[in-house]
Amino acid sequence: MRHIFILLLALLLSSCGYHLVGQGQSHVIPHDTRTVTLQTTPSTLGKILLAELRAQWLQRESLPHLQEGSGKTHVTLRIENPEQAFTPVAFDASGLAIQYRLSVSGVLRMYQEHSLIWQSGLVTSSADIFGDAAALSNNPASVEAEREALEEQLHQKWAQDVLARLQSGF
Numbered sequence: 001m002r003h004i005f006i007l008l009l010a011l012l013l014s015s016c017g018y019h020l021v022g023q024g025q026s027h028v029i030p031h032d033t034r035t036v037t038l039q040t041t042p043s044t045l046g047k048i049l050l051a052e053l054r055a056q057w058l059q060r061e062s063l064p065h066l067q068e069g070s071g072k073t074h075v076t077l078r079i080e081n082p083e084q085a086f087t088p089v090a091f092d093a094s095g096l097a098i099q100y101r102l103s104v105s106g107v108l109r110m111y112q113e114h115s116l117i118w119q120s121g122l123v124t125s126s127a128d129i130f131g132d133a134a135a136l137s138n139n140p141a142s143v144e145a146e147r148e149a150l151e152e153q154l155h156q157k158w159a160q161d162v163l164a165r166l167q168s169g170f
Contacts, residue, residue, distance in 0.1 A: 027063070027167040028110065028118045035069040040079040049079050049106060052159040060163070075112045077166075081122075082106040086147060089128070100129045102147060104154045108162045120165045125157040 029036070038054055040046035057063055064075075084104050088097035103126035110118040129146050 028169050029064060029075060029166070030112065030117070032073055033064050033075050033112075034073040035067045035075075036064045037068055037074070037076045038066060038079075039076060041082060043082060045084050045104075046079055046082040046106075048155055049082050049104070049158060052155045053077075053079065053108075053162065056156075056159045056163055060167075062167075070113075072113065075110050075117070078109050078111065080107045080109055084151070098131060100147075101126055102129065102150050102154060104151075104158045106158065106162075108166065110166075120162055123158060123162045123165065125154045125161060127154060 036057075038050055038057070040050040054066065057066060082104075083106065084102070086100060086102050088099070089101045090097070090099035092098050103124055105122055105124040107122055108120040109116055127150055129150065131142070
């Protein structure tokens with residue numbers, strides 16, 4: 001009975017389509033679209049995510065050209081609500097933080113002729129930084145150095161994840 005339950009659970013998970021995100025060649029951009037404009041909020045993080053999204057967009061030949069435009073053959077993709085958080089998530093017995101979580105999140109929305117036609121939902125990329133309390137309290141610069149390197153990786157991962165949602169149609 002236990003083996004049947006495990007097999008049934010495996011079949012259900014494999015048939016839900018979740019594992020297909022980012023694997024499709026069709027995307028949610030209307031098929032007659034010739035040009036796309038990428039935009040964001042004026043925040044520093046928004047500009048960083050926009051630059052990363054633009055760089056990864058240009059690597060994918062199946063996507064429309066990036067340029068200004070208007071009309072029915074043009075869409076605007078806008079990064080909205082970009083946020084970055086760096087929070088302690090684990091503490092030692094004395095109450096000092098020994099693990100931090102860095103997360104980057106935002107929403108990608110698609111507009112055509114000023115009408116919202118698709119949105120990604122909240123896309124979040126996160127990772128943890130670990131260390132013992134003594135090392136972290138004696139050398140906080142090590143945490144900052146690791147944080148800066150991790151920020152760049154998470155910005156890239158966020159752009160990859162949001163493009164995967166765009167290309168998969170989910």
